[in-house]
Amino acid sequence: MSHILAIDQGTTSSRAMVFDASLSLKSVAQEEFPQIYPRPGWVEHDPTDLWSSVAATARAAVERAEIDGSLAAIGITNQRETVVIWERATGHPIHNAIVWQDRRTADLCQSLAEAGQEPMITERTGLLLDPYFSATKVKWLLDHVEGARARARRGELLFGTVDSYLIWKLTGGRSHVTDATNAARTMLFDIRRGEWDAEICGLLDIPMEMLPEVKDCAAPFGMTRPDLFGREIPILGVAGDQQAATCGQACFRPGMMKSTYGTGCFALLNTGAERVTSRSRLLTTIAYQLGGQRTYALEGSIFIAGAVVQWLRDGLKIIREAGETHGLATASDAAQDLVIVPAFTGLGAPWWKPDSRGAVFGLTRNSGPAEFARAALESVGYQTRDLLEAMRADWAAGAEGVLRVDGGMTASDWSMQFLADIIGAPVDRPVVRETTALGAAWLAGMQAGLCPGPEEFAAGWALERRFEPRMEAATRDAKYARWGRAVRAVMAV
Numbered sequence: 001m002s003h004i005l006a007i008d009q010g011t012t013s014s015r016a017m018v019f020d021a022s023l024s025l026k027s028v029a030q031e032e033f034p035q036i037y038p039r040p041g042w043v044e045h046d047p048t049d050l051w052s053s054v055a056a057t058a059r060a061a062v063e064r065a066e067i068d069g070s071l072a073a074i075g076i077t078n079q080r081e082t083v084v085i086w087e088r089a090t091g092h093p094i095h096n097a098i099v100w101q102d103r104r105t106a107d108l109c110q111s112l113a114e115a116g117q118e119p120m121i122t123e124r125t126g127l128l129l130d131p132y133f134s135a136t137k138v139k140w141l142l143d144h145v146e147g148a149r150a151r152a153r154r155g156e157l158l159f160g161t162v163d164s165y166l167i168w169k170l171t172g173g174r175s176h177v178t179d180a181t182n183a184a185r186t187m188l189f190d191i192r193r194g195e196w197d198a199e200i201c202g203l204l205d206i207p208m209e210m211l212p213e214v215k216d217c218a219a220p221f222g223m224t225r226p227d228l229f230g231r232e233i234p235i236l237g238v239a240g241d242q243q244a245a246t247c248g249q250a251c252f253r254p255g256m257m258k259s260t261y262g263t264g265c266f267a268l269l270n271t272g273a274e275r276v277t278s279r280s281r282l283l284t285t286i287a288y289q290l291g292g293q294r295t296y297a298l299e300g301s302i303f304i305a306g307a308v309v310q311w312l313r314d315g316l317k318i319i320r321e322a323g324e325t326h327g328l329a330t331a332s333d334a335a336q337d338l339v340i341v342p343a344f345t346g347l348g349a350p351w352w353k354p355d356s357r358g359a360v361f362g363l364t365r366n367s368g369p370a371e372f373a374r375a376a377l378e379s380v381g382y383q384t385r386d387l388l389e390a391m392r393a394d395w396a397a398g399a400e401g402v403l404r405v406d407g408g409m410t411a412s413d414w415s416m417q418f419l420a421d422i423i424g425a426p427v428d429r430p431v432v433r434e435t436t437a438l439g440a441a442w443l444a445g446m447q448a449g450l451c452p453g454p455e456e457f458a459a460g461w462a463l464e465r466r467f468e469p470r471m472e473a474a475t476r477d478a479k480y481a482r483w484g485r486a487v488r489a490v491m492a493v
Helices: 047-065 106-114 118-125 134-144 148-153 162-170 198-203 241-248 306-315 324-331 369-394 413-423 435-448 454-459 473-492
Strands: 003-009 013-020 025-032 071-078 084-087 157-160 177-179 213-215 218-223 234-240 257-261 265-272 283-290 293-302 339-341 359-361 403-406 427-430 463-467
Touching: 003 047, 003 162, 003 435, 013 047, 013 435, 025 047, 047 084, 047 162, 071 162, 071 241, 071 435, 084 134, 084 162, 106 118, 106 134, 118 198, 134 148, 148 157, 157 162, 162 177, 162 218, 162 234, 177 218, 177 234, 213 218, 218 435, 234 241, 234 435, 241 257, 241 265, 241 283, 241 293, 241 435, 257 369, 257 435, 265 283, 265 369, 293 369, 306 369, 324 369, 324 413, 339 369, 339 473, 359 473, 369 413, 369 473, 403 413, 413 427, 413 463, 413 473
Parallel strands: 003 071, 071 234, 177 213, 257 403, 403 427
Antiparallel strands: 003 013, 013 025, 084 157, 218 234, 257 265, 265 293, 283 293, 339 359, 427 463
């Protein structure tokens, strides 16, 4: 038994990857699924689409790897904060999944804040009162699906983030579990004590009977149904996507930082055993939990990163594919200082302004596709610097001087060079850029005894390219100051 299946269930697609014991990639399968937008600001998924795409890609990846029954373990990583409620007896969801991007509970969050509940919630969970997190989505479902709360109190309904729902399906309903990193994103979990918080559950009228058991990131989560892969396979590793990427990037030492660029951007700074309370409206979260020991992180969340490039393609239709932005940005007129603030779904950290909307500043008659492409890519760098500035302000021990990056946008050399320029620090791009799946595979492989512990795994991390800052400090500061004025203008509208 020498191979590991990593299931990576994301916001727009599900992927499965098979790794060998040395964590070399053997095969990949991917399948997109529909996004559901019932109203402006609402985002849902059909849970059956999540499950069917995971089952199909997992089987396809195993078949393509041609590993002859040598699958030893499964690791799972997933979109965080997305909520599923299903029937214990049948496994049938009672409603579509409410996705992390969904803003339908903004008014509820505002009313809780006005009632003075945010300090208590933040102290215990490390999170802010925002529709982004799971708790108010759970309350909304219990409030709006007829009879749901009464059924939950009777133990008939179960709640879970996507990992929990997938494990329930994979194990044929034998395991209702999650890991500490996913639990930490629900706004129902006390990250100080490592347990569900009864007072917050009571405040939101969420029956605790429906909550899953919380485990370490590397632990026995259950055995799969034998019909899925020909025999039972143990699920031995689980982590939310950004925490899995933190493991995949081997950011195990306090002070190490990683930033993942997908639909959004998520930067995590390892603070070790210290649970740092943010004064800059960042999140305090669990980076990973191994052997019962929690390692904490400061996290900053940017809602729009790669999605701004999708906007150029699907909204403005000035590109046909994302890769075109590199050439356009290179050819743009440097004298035009266009600034795009991509607050399409509000501003994330450190601003947390859900009602803000995007804007473009500095337009001239000569502004064209090249200038829009450059401004779109630059917006991601500016937002990353916002996060790093906040992290440095929050933690006196400070971050190390290098930022490790992963995700689809990191393929753009232009973007990564601008990122290094605007943050004024080196940016390291690894050889293996699928760090989210790699982290899930490593967690499962370590638990199975196939893969080394954190120190040895970190020693094998390999650099593909380092981007050193080349921009003069005066230029960097002037550009960043212009970005700051643009953000303040957006928040003032």
